[in-house]
Amino acid sequence: MNTQVLYVSGTGNTAAVAKEIFQALPSSSKDIQELDHAKNPLSADCYFIGFWANRGTANVEILDFLSELHGKKVALFGTCGMGNSPEYYAEVEKKVRAFLPDDNQYFGSFFCQGKMPIRVREKYESMLGGERAQLATRLIKNFDEALFHPSSEDFRNAASFARTAFKNMEADL
Numbered sequence: 292m293n294t295q296v297l298y299v300s301g302t303g304n305t306a307a308v309a310k311e312i313f314q315a316l317p318s319s320s321k322d323i324q325e326l327d328h329a330k331n332p333l334s335a336d337c338y339f340i341g342f343w344a345n346r347g348t349a350n351v352e353i354l355d356f357l358s359e360l361h362g363k364k365v366a367l368f369g370t371c372g373m374g375n376s377p378e379y380y381a382e383v384e385k386k387v388r389a390f391l392p393d394d395n396q397y398f399g400s401f402f403c404q405g406k407m408p409i410r411v412r413e414k415y416e417s418m419l420g421g422e423r424a425q426l427a428t429r430l431i432k433n434f435d436e437a438l439f440h441p442s443s444e445d446f447r448n449a450a451s452f453a454r455t456a457f458k459n460m461e462a463d464l
């Protein structure tokens with residue numbers, strides 16, 4: 292089965308996960324591209340589509356691309372500043388998946404945390420003296436944890452997700 296890994300990545304976290312997913316795919320016919328540069332993006336049978344969480348959803352270019360897919364086997368993956376929160380990841384997945392037309396087959400998603408630019412921490416620090424100090428403390432803790440992600444464990448989990456999803460795609464020929 293012809294398999295395409297397509298992703299968008301602003302600072303490299305999602306790109307790194309995309310590469311792990313690509314390497315793990317036991318397909319003899321596979322390709323990986325940044326969505327911007329995708330050539331013939333509608334020609335594959337299976338898609339692993341990656342994005343970074345942007346205000347709780349994905350960039351419009353990802354949502355537009357998903358909405359154009361028909362009759363494909365599709366899995367999603369993403370990186371989020373928010374760490375270790377299956378509930379949050381499920382919310383992001385739901386919002387993004389809503390753009391995938393029903394005539395595609397969906398094979399699940401993988402999410403992990405991804406480090407954020409230092410200006411984000413600076414913004415949280417500026418909140419420390421005010422009414423939202425407690426929230427700022429939590430956000431700074433999350434920011435500092437994110438510095439270690441995607442981690443080698445995240446990469447292993449992404450690879451394992453890719454192998455399982457691909458196996459299911461194949462079984463469902």
Ligand SMILES: Cc1cc2nc3c(=O)[nH]c(=O)nc-3n(C[C@H](O)[C@H](O)[C@H](O)COP(=O)(O)O)c2cc1C
Pocket residue numbers: 299300301302303304305306342343344345346347348370371372373404405406407408
């Ligand atoms: C403008 C902007 C909006 C973001 N919105 C969210 C968000 O809503 N939820 C979240 O968990 N992380 C959010 N993040 C953090 C990124 O999703 C996270 O750092 C991601 O790993 C970046 O991936 P990349 O390196 O592939 O660009 C945001 C980052 C930016 C720059």
